[in-house]
Amino acid sequence: MESYGIRVSLQRLAVMEYLIAHKTHPSADEIFSALYPSIPTLSRTTIYNTLNTLAEQGAIRALDIDPRQLHYDGDTVPHGHFLCMSCGMIEDIAFDVPKFEELTRNRAPKGAAVRSVQVTYKGICSRCNIENNDYRPYLTTD
Amino acid sequence: MESYGIRVSLQRLAVMEYLIAHKTHPSADEIFSALYPSIPTLSRTTIYNTLNTLAEQGAIRALDIDPRQLHYDGDTVPHGHFLCMSCGMIEDIAFDVPKFEELTRNRAPKGAAVRSVQVTYKGICSRCNIENNDYRPYLTTD
DNA sequence: CTTTGTGCAAATTCTTTGCACCAAA
DNA sequence: TTTGGTGCAAAGAATTTGCACAAAG
Numbered sequence: 001m002e003s004y005g006i007r008v009s010l011q012r013l014a015v016m017e018y019l020i021a022h023k024t025h026p027s028a029d030e031i032f033s034a035l036y037p038s039i040p041t042l043s044r045t046t047i048y049n050t051l052n053t054l055a056e057q058g059a060i061r062a063l064d065i066d067p068r069q070l071h072y073d074g075d076t077v078p079h080g081h082f083l084c085m086s087c088g089m090i091e092d093i094a095f096d097v098p099k100f101e102e103l104t105r106n107r108a109p110k111g112a113a114v115r116s117v118q119v120t121y122k123g124i125c126s127r128c129n130i131e132n133n134d135y136r137p138y139l140t141t142d
Numbered sequence: 143m144e145s146y147g148i149r150v151s152l153q154r155l156a157v158m159e160y161l162i163a164h165k166t167h168p169s170a171d172e173i174f175s176a177l178y179p180s181i182p183t184l185s186r187t188t189i190y191n192t193l194n195t196l197a198e199q200g201a202i203r204a205l206d207i208d209p210r211q212l213h214y215d216g217d218t219v220p221h222g223h224f225l226c227m228s229c230g231m232i233e234d235i236a237f238d239v240p241k242f243e244e245l246t247r248n249r250a251p252k253g254a255a256v257r258s259v260q261v262t263y264k265g266i267c268s269r270c271n272i273e274n275n276d277y278r279p280y281l282t283t284d
Numbered sequence: 285c286t287t288t289g290t291g292c293a294a295a296t297t298c299t300t301t302g303c304a305c306c307a308a309a
Numbered sequence: 310t311t312t313g314g315t316g317c318a319a320a321g322a323a324t325t326t327g328c329a330c331a332a333a334g
């Protein structure tokens with residue numbers, strides 16, 4: 001983590017490790033709730049600080065996929081995401097990276113410096129499709 | 143608008159027309175501020191209600207591109223968006239739709255019903271790149 | 285008259301800020 | 310001994326909810 005020019009701390013390590021170990025694209029609050037039992041002095045502010053710092057340094061990615069809250073991804077290799085509008089689950093989508101680069105290259109406005117590209121699918125996952133004929137949706141809008 | 147199974151009202155028409163006339167991908171508040179002078183009884187609640195209703199019916203698109211607030215797009219033809227992290231401007235990105243469809247087809251998790259795909263670029267637009275060597279960023283995280 | 289839309293006020297929720305205290309370099 | 314991290318309490322901002330009234334079918 002020093003390689004990103006920021007100090008290592010117990011809290012930052014825990015957040016980073018959590019994101020690497022859990023491929024669930026958690027929100028700040030989910031990370032807080034998961035870590036709090038083992039770090040009882042932990043505060044939500046530190047989780048927000050840490051996630052912002054790590055994302056600014058490019059160590060993790062912040063996902064704008066859910067209008068309710070940000071989700072975070074410890075995997076910085078380019079890939080897309082699927083959000084289930086019924087249960088809120090987020091799943092990775094693998095891309096053919098060269099094809100994707102070809103599609104996206106030179107697409108940004110002239111002269112713009114692109115820092116990131118996100119590809120987001122929304123819909124109903126197979127589990128919700130089958131089980132939940134009458135669900136209260138996590139999101140009503142796509 | 144009746145074709146979407148919802149009633150037409152002065153307020154809904156005004157929102158719909160505003161989104162068709164302005165390709166700036168405004169937020170709820172920007173729409174409210176723009177319409178309020180000509181509809182002095184207008185409330186923000188109605189703007190939110192209307193945007194949610196129109197988006198649920200598929201008449202407009204809600205864009206998850208900005209973690210600070212939702213933006214709305216009256217253009218429902220598939221295309222991507224670029225957000226400038228310095229000034230917050232959102233611009234359309236045209237795609238080669240067949241290529242895009244080929245890239246995205248069958249990419250969602252097995253059995254999932256996809257309702258929408260969003261492609262989002264973030265970076266610094268040409269204007270900010272030149273003018274603002276020392277800006278206070280609209281977003282710090284991509 | 286029954287269903288649906290509007291708009292006020294209040295509530296909710298996610299996230300940031302100000303600040304004091306601590307810890308590492 | 311200065312720079313940077315943590316965490317509490319409070320603030321801020323976007324959006325939703327409860328409810329009463331109005332309007333359309």
